[in-house]
Amino acid sequence: MITxxxxxxxxxTIFTQGKVKICWFIWKGKRRDAVNxxxxxKSYRGEKRIYHFALSNGQEVFEISFCPEDxxxxxxxxxxx
Amino acid sequence: xxxxxxxxxxxAYFASVEQQINPSLRGRPVLVCGNPLTKxxxxxxxxxxxxxGVRSGMSIPEALKLCxxxxxxxxxxxxxxxxxxxxxxxxxxxxxxxEIYSIDEAFLDVSRTFPLFGGKGAxxxxxxxxxxxxxGLTCSVGMAPNKLLAKIAASLVKPDGLxxxxxxxxxxxxxxxxxxxxPGIGPRLASLLSxxxxxxxxxxxxxxxxxxxxxxxxxxxxxxQAACGFDNSPVVPTPPQPKSIGHSYTLPFNTxxxxxxxxxxxxLAEQVAARMRQSSFHGRVVTVCLRLDDxxxxxxxxxxxxxPPDGRRIFTLAWQIFSSFTLVRPVRLLGISVSELSAETPxxxxxxxxxxxxLFHTVDEINRRLGENTVFPATFLLEKMVKPPVPKTHAFQFxxxxxxxxxxxxx
Numbered sequence: 001m002i003t004x005x006x007x008x009x010x011x012x013t014i015f016t017q018g019k020v021k022i023c024w025f026i027w028k029g030k031r032r033d034a035v036n037x038x039x040x041x042k043s044y045r046g047e048k049r050i051y052h053f054a055l056s057n058g059q060e061v062f063e064i065s066f067c068p069e070d071x072x073x074x075x076x077x078x079x080x081x
Numbered sequence: 082x083x084x085x086x087x088x089x090x091x092x093a094y095f096a097s098v099e100q101q102i103n104p105s106l107r108g109r110p111v112l113v114c115g116n117p118l119t120k121x122x123x124x125x126x127x128x129x130x131x132x133x134g135v136r137s138g139m140s141i142p143e144a145l146k147l148c149x150x151x152x153x154x155x156x157x158x159x160x161x162x163x164x165x166x167x168x169x170x171x172x173x174x175x176x177x178x179x180e181i182y183s184i185d186e187a188f189l190d191v192s193r194t195f196p197l198f199g200g201k202g203a204x205x206x207x208x209x210x211x212x213x214x215x216x217g218l219t220c221s222v223g224m225a226p227n228k229l230l231a232k233i234a235a236s237l238v239k240p241d242g243l244x245x246x247x248x249x250x251x252x253x254x255x256x257x258x259x260x261x262x263x264p265g266i267g268p269r270l271a272s273l274l275s276x277x278x279x280x281x282x283x284x285x286x287x288x289x290x291x292x293x294x295x296x297x298x299x300x301x302x303x304x305x306q307a308a309c310g311f312d313n314s315p316v317v318p319t320p321p322q323p324k325s326i327g328h329s330y331t332l333p334f335n336t337x338x339x340x341x342x343x344x345x346x347x348x349l350a351e352q353v354a355a356r357m358r359q360s361s362f363h364g365r366v367v368t369v370c371l372r373l374d375d376x377x378x379x380x381x382x383x384x385x386x387x388x389p390p391d392g393r394r395i396f397t398l399a400w401q402i403f404s405s406f407t408l409v410r411p412v413r414l415l416g417i418s419v420s421e422l423s424a425e426t427p428x429x430x431x432x433x434x435x436x437x438x439x440l441f442h443t444v445d446e447i448n449r450r451l452g453e454n455t456v457f458p459a460t461f462l463l464e465k466m467v468k469p470p471v472p473k474t475h476a477f478q479f480x481x482x483x484x485x486x487x488x489x490x491x492x
Contacts (some may be wrong), residue, residue, distance in 0.1 A: 002155065039102040039217070041163040046451035052160065054102040061103045079103045 001080045011073040022053060027075050033057055087189040088223045088231035088430035092240035094185035095125035095161055099154045101217045111153040112144055117265040124156050128240055162430040164216060166205045171211050180316045190316040205243040232264050241378050255285030285416025335374040335411035344463040346399055350416045351392030358441060362422040364388040369402040370416035388419050395453045
């Protein structure tokens with residue numbers, strides 16, 4: 001089941017050598033670890049470039065997005081098993 | 082110089098991307114479709130679903146009958162388009178002659194570059210490995226002396242295969258090849274040929290070029306040449322100017338509700354007009370396509386002195402054409418296209434035309450900067466006001482949308 005969320009979230013990320021490693025994020029007051037990034041893509045919202053990441057913790061997949069222009073992170077969708 | 086054309090075809094593309102995004106879908110039958118809460122068709126089926134007979138374009142109930150365990154996933158076109166862009170940029174590392182054939186297919190003329198990569202087989206394997214490493218996706222690669230044979234080669238080894246067809250093996254390969262394997266021969270033509278007892282390209286060749294031209298006109302020549310494996314078409318890196326610009330839409334539910342159909346037609350007209358403005362095109366012919374709930378399809382067109390890139394104007398012309406249909410059943414799909422395009426833009430003669438041109442320029446600029454449909458005609462909202470009936474099929478219970486299909490209203 002996929003649930004559309006579209007809520008702002010707090011994300012712990014390491015930006016290193018042009019790559020992004022997402023460690024964990026907080027949603028609904030709970031910390032969710034990102035075990036691995038399963039997919040990555042980019043899109044545009046008007047002129048704004050948005051970076052999308054699909055993160056898996058083994059149970060669920062979270063699609064989150066980052067807008068470098070306003071440094072905001074969003075949880076877009078959750079795939080539940 | 083030996084001509085070597087390479088065809089890359091991504092395997093079950095949309096479904097494979099979804100299986101990459103969500104690892105729990107891997108190895109399971111996945112159907113990518115539109116919003117599963119509305120009436121939709123299969124846009125892409127994973128190989129697990131294809132093995133059970135599901136094909137792209139099938140309605141969801143039809144697909145679920147064949148594959149009851151299928152998992153429905155709403156498509157993510159932006160992600161697929163972006164992933165394609167990544168794949169095509171990887172392919173451009175292997176040649177400067179790359180033709181993007183569709184969102185998941187490309188032709189490469191590697192006649193000059195294949196020796197640099199250690200030969201044909203090595204190049205094919207390298208391309209597959211590069212795509213797999215970067216995206217996790219698999220593709221099928223065909224290599225042959227021309228585009229037709231390269232495409233056939235890739236289709237023969239799906240999924241995740243590599244096939245090289247050498248010039249000398251073409252006659253033998255084509256003689257036994259089923260006619261439906263030839264790109265351009267669809268199920269209807271294959272069925273007609275089958276009624277004549279023609280099932281292989283060898284049998285088609287033996288009918289002779291003259292007979293096929295007599296029976297099918299110019300298409301007969303293509304059929305004969307295709308059956309022989311001939312194709313001189315070049316790999317064209319820059320897409321040629323489009324012959325038409327069109328949009329079609331499968332309605333979320335079958336209906337004959339006039340206001341609803343009117344608003345859908347208006348939105349399609351605006352979409353066509355926006356794309357015409359992007360390329361500064363005017364047109365002359367408007368075509369309206371209509372598919373009823375029993376899949377009968379009607380197409381009507383009319384020629385006008387000029388069709389400007391103005392959604393309201395295109396809609397008015399399209400509505401005239403639409404009104405000439407007598408609706409005996411609910412409508413399933415609507416489409417509009419404008420053809421006989423020309424880049425010559427007539428100067429506006431009247432002040433109202435100039436005002437509308439300025440309006441379009443401003444709206445297009447806002448939507449370019451802030452995102453598609455930031456500003457749109459209020460008529461679009463009418464389409465959202467007619468609610469679809471909720472399907473009762475159990476498989477739709479997989480899906481729940483917290484903010485499903487919401488209309489973006491500018492704030």
